[in-house]
Amino acid sequence: MAQKGKKSSNPIKRPVKTEITNRKAIKFALSAPEAKQVCLAGDFNNWDIQSLPMKRNIDNQWEVSLELSPGRYEYKYLVNGLWFDNVPGVEKDQNSFGTQNCVIYVK
DSSP: OOOTTSOOSSOOOOOOOOOOOOOEEEEEEEEOTTOSOEEEEEGGGTTOSSSOBOEEOTTSEEEEEEEEOSEEEEEEEEETTEEEOOOTTOOEEEOTTSSEEEEEEEO
16 A cells, blocks of 8 residues: 555556447538638537638638548538538438428548
8 A cells, every 4th residue: 555645556457448449531612702601510510600700812712621430411501501411512411391302422
């Protein structure tokens, strides 16, 4: 037993938790040159319209990057306070509100 104020010579070693992850950085980009504000929301952030604000780049494209685990994700953009899913070349899926969500697959 160690005395008060002195370190024990036989400390208990606890296992270190390591998390193996294969998350990938995914960049979302939207061309909306007239927009004042754009946010990304989807099932990867519980459809939180404030947690992923996008930034305008010098080419007037709005961008945000985040790390996602492999899987299928649905998302939409919120442009100037209105939902936007009219993104050319992106897969869409019907949602329970009678509109469509964009779909992305992360491998």
